[in-house]
Amino acid sequence: MSTDSHSAHGHEHHYAHHFRSAEHEYLTSKEGIWLFMVTEILMFGGLFVGYSIFHNIYPEMFAEGAKSLDWKMGFINTLVLIFSSLTMALGIFFLQKNQPKKAAMSLAITILCGAIFMVIKYLEYTHKFHLGLFPGRYLDVAKVGAEHANLGMYFGFYYCMTGLHGIHVLLGMCLISWCLFRTIRGDFNPNYYTAVEGVGIFWHIVDLIWIFLFPLLYLVG
């Protein structure tokens, strides 16, 4: 059910002039966030559609590409991201329970997980570069010893998808840092945590996309 009324009047959030109440503002903002998430899904989705079509046309080439990735790295990264999703959700949970210290802690851990994810990603990328596994025409077919001349396309998808995802992780980390800052400053309370809720949904989308990227890129070959 709705908010616990005893704390509602403790800290009244000043909502924007064109809303009728803080609740009204919260629900509207949340709808805006969901609408934005749809655009994220469709943008990444375009890549997934391209991937599925070409995976169907060149299954062997994609298998060769998937084999040259290290699934253990992807696996660890999946666990890291799922854990960060949990801490993100808990951050909101603690704010709802009016425990800003614990919330700040959860958000900090989330940022840390994001950083770990990016470090592992960085190691993966540098390793690929070292092997000559570049996207498209820069893939050194002779050095790699590729069986398929257009293996560059697989790595085109690999770098596009993980790269765009990586940019979202970085963006998410910045947004969570902003939420963390505001949590510490004491902006949020059980009646007002819209920003964290929104950033949380964004962060879960990032996780969601990785959940699909991991088996598609690393495992299915």
Added chain:
Amino acid sequence: MMWFNLAQAQSFMPTEGTKIATQVDNLYAFLLLASFVSCVILIGGMVYFVWKYRRKTDHDKTAYITHNTFLEFLWSFIPLVIFLAVFGWGWYIYHDMRTMPKDALEVHVFGKQWAWEFEYKSGVKTGNLVVVPVNKDVKLIMTSKDVLHSFYIPSFRIKQDVVPGRYTALWFNADKLGEFHVFCAEYCGTQHSGMLATLKVVPQAEYDAWLEEESQVGTLPLAKRGEKIFSVKACASCHSVADASTKVGPSLWKKFAATEHIEGEPDVNVDENYLRESILTPNAKITKGFPKGVMPTFQGQLNETELNALIEYIKTLK
């Protein structure tokens, strides 16, 4: 009116060159009529209401009508029926258009910036000219050497994009003798509008004779063969040969033995080696005032004899 004197090759709908063209025109005539009638109903109704119910005083009483389900059903359902009918009619013709005949005369078509090349099974090659016998199924198997093009014969009402990396096909059975326009209908760069070809429909005997004559190219003198290759490869769409006018690339008229200014390099004397280099690796030396990367390489597309023939031909341009 002006339209009458246009009534030769490309009048309001161009000459129907095939049976399918006639079928398309019948459907089009029906659509024109139906469209005209619906426009008369819509626009006529509009004009009539505007006049009949024009504002007379500032306090006109108007009727309060919110909707009429039966009327609204009618003007949704009737258009739907008409739309589906023309869809069905269209499907029927399209099916004929897209079903490739067996045992057709097959001609290969290559689109390239900015010319059409045709290759017959006997090995005869032509540029921007395709000759076919009348009353015979002809199938065009088409691909592109660079970007998208579209092979369009208005008189036959057929069109098909030419896609690099795969083959697309068209077929027709011309029942009128004569010459017909072929256009490129998919935007392909600078000379897109100059990428025209001629389709010649001739009697079977004439076609056989033409094919025979074309196969004799190997016995011609070198410069004549060069001229032939020059036309097949459609070099003329970028290089003028009769005067010094500039098309896309430099004119080749009086070019041999002249001095050429090169972008960022010393001048060169146009000799056989320079011509050879310019044909095989066109971007090695760029004439001053022309952009880089426009001319495609002909490496691997011409053998030594053909190359010599071309150079001999260019020598004769005076």
Added chain:
Amino acid sequence: MVHSHEDSQGHHITPFVVYLKVAGALFLLTFLTVIAHHFNQQLGVLAAPVAFMIATIKAILVILWFMHLKYDSVTNRVIFGAGFFFLALLLAFSGLDIWTRVVEYSTL
């Protein structure tokens, strides 16, 4: 002040242990994906659908509990669902073209 009915679905608090359970399930399913991957040979053509199925289940868990869509308004559920629907549409119709093309061969 004005508090209509639509406002009542605002702040749902999911119990702590539910979050832990969902996260546990997600970890388990991740392990399951990897285990399935090791039996790729035996699974054959099913390998890809199995991996995709597991990913979908994980995605649904994240959407419903972590993103709170289970307790959110119908509008927001429809909005988010629409994204996936139109994505499927893009795949289906592009695929319809690509997999029904008649291949022409050169006869030269």
Added chain:
Amino acid sequence: MATAAAHGHSSDKNYLNETSGIWSWLTTLDHKRIGIMYFISVMFFFLLGGIMALLLRLELMSPGPTIMTADTYNQVMTYHGAIMVFMVIIPGIPAILGNFFLPIHIGAKDVAFPKLNLLSWYLLMTGALLAFSTLFTHKIDTGWTFYTPYSIKTGTSVVTMVIAAFIMGMSSILTGLNFIATVHKLRAPGMTMYRIPLFVWALYSTAILQVLATPVLGITLLLLSVERAFGVGIFDPALGGDPVLFQHFFWFYSHPAVYIMILPAMGVVSELIATFSRKTIFGYTAIAYSSLGIAGVSFFVWGHHMFVSGQSATAGIVFSFITMLVGVPTAIKMFNWIATMYKGSVQMQSPMLYALGFLFLFAIGGVTGIMLAVLPIDVHFHDTYFVVAHFHYVMVGGTLMAIMGGFFYWFPKMFGKMYNEATARLSFVFIFIGFNVTFFPQFVLGAMGMPRRYFDYIPAYHSLNTISTVGSWLIATGFLIGLYTIINGLMKGEKAPANPWGGKTLEWTTTSPPPHFNFDVEPVITAGPYEYR
């Protein structure tokens, strides 16, 4: 109602003079001011795109090079298309009239996210600047459709242009997102979904398209940039890719995009016809749902741009069939508008002239659209001037006519001043006649087989092209007279009353121009939008 006159206003204060200075405009969160900012920028873009159109027509006046080279022609053609599509017609009605009137129409004080609203204006400006920057580097020559592999091979600033289009796409997405949330959440008490004006229904359907379709354009354009930078081969046949797939991705956005362009115009026309016939709209529900219906079905028909592209025959037939279905809701709207005038009191003010002009031209655009949806007819007409004429009849004859009608209809409300009725009518006459003189011959040219994007043509097409060019000068004259009317109205116009046309929608209940928060007292709605009893 509980909320009453929270922010008091003296009667001479309005959104225009409440604060002053350029900075107060550039940082404003007021949807009305943002609408005016869009108005000025879009007018500027329209002027640029219009000049390019005139240059194109001048070049085509006679065969052979007339005033420019083939390369220049291709560049001007590309910029004309890109400017008109991405900077004029897509933002046109939603961002100018929508921004200004959508919140007022539903009795709200602002859009749901005012900051995002301002951000989307800045995004459009950034994208536009970036797009114009290519004019000073390597002018692009791909056509606004960016078809691969030409767009991969050409040595022009495609990447910059594509990123510009991406940014302008984000602007469009944010506008759409804002409108959906506004319509869902900010309606005044009593304003049910069946009491919102049809203009709002149209904008709402448009917003759905903007949010759902534009992201796919974004990723397509990003992939095109990646293709140029790294040669990954997704769209490049030389590397095993499929150029036709690019067209699928492109038209998945760009077909719904043509409805992003026309749906708001239909909304404007619904308002104009109801007001100037002083009669409730005929079949409110049918028009509202047909907007949604068009929006929905428009996602299923993109393949009709690709009947001859090398798409399979099966896909072509499916797409042709569904395209027929999208014609039905459009027909419903046409009939309902005309039925609205039945037993009405029709006043031929200039906005109504534009609305009737819309009906006339859109009828022709519509029936030729049906012709193009029929498979074998399209095979002949595809990529010819028939298509050029068809989409200009819809985009210019439809959308631009509605924009002009809407401007004049709401001009008194936006600026609090009246314009000169005589010059407004004169501008309509020139635009309407000029438009038909320009574009009707192009139907004939297309039937005769003249392909589009042609710099040069065979002599048989000469006379019709000359007629078309002369027509373009008439259109230009009409728009210049329209511009004069607007400027003259702004400078010397008489003070406008609150409700000069006798309109029934909410904007006419507030002062002209409206106060900062739109209404001095939050309205409470008890009836539908067009209650002329």
